[in-house]
Amino acid sequence: MSDNASRSQDLPRAALIAIGVLLAAVIVGVAAVRMSGQTIRAPDGDAVATRALRFEDRPDGSIAVIDGRDGVQLDSVQGEAGFLRGALRALARERMKRGLGPEQPFELVARNDGRLTLMDPATGQRIDLESFGPTNAGVFARLLKVDPQQAPAR
Missing domain, CATH: 1.20.5 (Single alpha-helices involved in coiled-coils or other helix-helix interfaces)
Structure with missing residues (x-):
């Protein structure tokens, strides 16, 4: 049984x-x-705002945010700024691997579906910033709206 x-x-x-x-x-x-090699992600929405940005380390530890088109300093990031520094470090590492320098600006793109993308035209790399939450994406979103200020003399 x-x-x-x-x-x-x-x-x-x-x-x-x-x-x-x-x-x-x-x-x-x-x-x-x-x-x-196909990427599996939602297609990009139309760009509603785009800004070319360069980022430069300063001797005081801050990061200067510079308009990539006219060279005017837009902002200065002080302190920890862990997410911003981490995102930039990831893109810069890929440029270093390919022997590229920081001359070509990154592109910050806001899309009509609410997504925000930091793209590196030099390498084709991208970071979909909204994936890291609204607070982290907001660090970059405010860079789309800042008014230019005269860059300090070097």
Whole structure:
């Protein structure tokens, strides 16, 4: 009787084979997409605001935010600014790998769907800033709106 009880709790062999085939198909499908190099993300909305920005480290530890078109200093980031520094560090690291310098500005793009993207035209890298929450994205969003100030003499 115990032999019959254990058999009734087992899954039928055909069901186990079907589950195994389904799992294998899913793994092969995911691997094929990953190896194809296709990115899987929502398409970008239309740009509603764009600003070219360069960032320069200053001797006092601050970061100067400079308009990439006319060279006018827009802002100065003081203190920790961990998210801003981290995002810039990631993009700068990719430029260093490719032997590129900081001459070409980054592009900060606000989209009609509310997304905010920091793009590096020199490398093709991008950071979708809204992925890191509204507070972190707001650090960059305010750079779209700041009024230029005269850059200090170097």
